[in-house]
Amino acid sequence: MNLATLLQKRAAEAGPVRVGIIGAGKFGSMMLAQARHIKGYHVVGVADLNVAKARESLKRVGWEEDQYSAKTLGDAYKTGKTCIVDNAAALAEFDGIECIIEATGHPIVGVRHALLAIDHGKHVVMVNVEADVMCGPLLAARAKAKGVVYSMAYGDQPAFMCELIDWVRSCGFELTAAGKGMNFEPRYRYSTPDTVWGYFGWTEAEVKAGDFNAQMYNSFTDGTKAAIEMAAVANGTGLDCPDEGLAFLPAGLHDLAQVFKPAADGGRLARSGLIDIAASQEPDGREVLNNIRYGMFVTFKAPDEYTRACFKQYGLLTDKSGWYASMWRPFHLIGLETSVSVLSAVLRGEATGCSKEFRADAVATAKTDLKAGEMLDGEGGFAVWANAIPASKSLALDALPIGLAHKVKLVKPVAKDTPVSFSDVELVDNLDVVEFRKEYTRTMLGKAN
Structure with a gap:
């Protein structure tokens, strides 16, 4: 009930709360839209692989170009401006940033970004629920051991x-x-990026006029x-x-x-x-x-x-x-409200929701009869949908989490509406995150026992 008062006190005594944002998509844009209206809240850096797109996002939500003209993070820290970079690690490694907001929506890089930020003593607000559901409790445990907060994002459901x-x-x-x-509706379950707009009732012209990602929207639909x-x-x-x-x-x-x-x-x-x-x-x-x-x-x-x-x-x-x-x-106003999580973490040392135990899993499930040799295309794609099931059942099935079901080849056929297992696929990339996930399930299973 007193975050605004705490922020005023903090800004007067020690300067603004300093934040780094990874990902300048829809969620990131909404956070940036509101950030410039919060006194004592400084977005030091924004990281996005597409710097031009990040600049366009800032412009679209009302920022003056001079506000994001800092050439370096150090310059941004000193002047109160914002620096745009293409390297998320730079935000995690910069001493002047206290809290990292991970908003890429990519589960594998989200885990990596969170680990890097935690290792450098940063609080983490994990907008990336895809990463959190895959191994959030272990990330939270790592953060606690480092004396920092790992938090769900206020504004998200x-x-x-x-x-x-x-x-x-x-x-x-x-x-x-x-x-x-x-x-x-039940028929939405088998929606694909090719059919999704029909379920929204949007015309082809309306889709072309907007900045819409069909696979992302399909993830909500299916x-x-x-x-x-x-x-x-x-x-x-x-x-x-x-x-x-x-x-x-x-x-x-x-x-x-x-x-x-x-x-x-x-x-x-x-x-x-x-x-x-x-x-x-x-x-x-x-x-x-x-x-x-x-x-x-x-x-x-x-x-x-x-x-x-x-x-x-x-x-x-x-x-x-x-x-x-x-x-x-x-x-829920997603990114417009996420500053509450940042301020809660930095000023109170509290999370606005935090994964604690492995009770449930979101597992990749076949949308159609899949054949050996086919590629899984992840969340919202053509091949799989995610089913939320008890963790005990996921472990018994050796089920593949939806976060690891992107750009992987099937080595066995999988029938429609059947969970995909680790033994059904060939995992050759992202092995660091695969091993972290396995460490997570081993650790959480040991706690349960």
């Missing part, structure tokens, strides 16, 4: 879900379920992004994925408490303590009334009759019995 879950537990209610809204984010929430909060993966249950605002409670009490969950999606579309395509497409929610149960009565007296949205209630946040 996983961090908000962690916040809502913390609210439930802090109030002493019984946490039943957590999730987010999403536009989804449910892969949901699996990644929900598995990350499970790893950060102690909740579980359903055994067979997310069910994408259609539910509007007034139905959350009725739907997201155990089946034994008339709901649609196998048991309490699960994460899932409140779909904004019915399976037949009809829009759900009062859907929470852009929001996040929790359902919880009153511990006794007195609290149940209070739920009614104070207007909570409850199920028919009155025992279960819901709380939600209707929107």
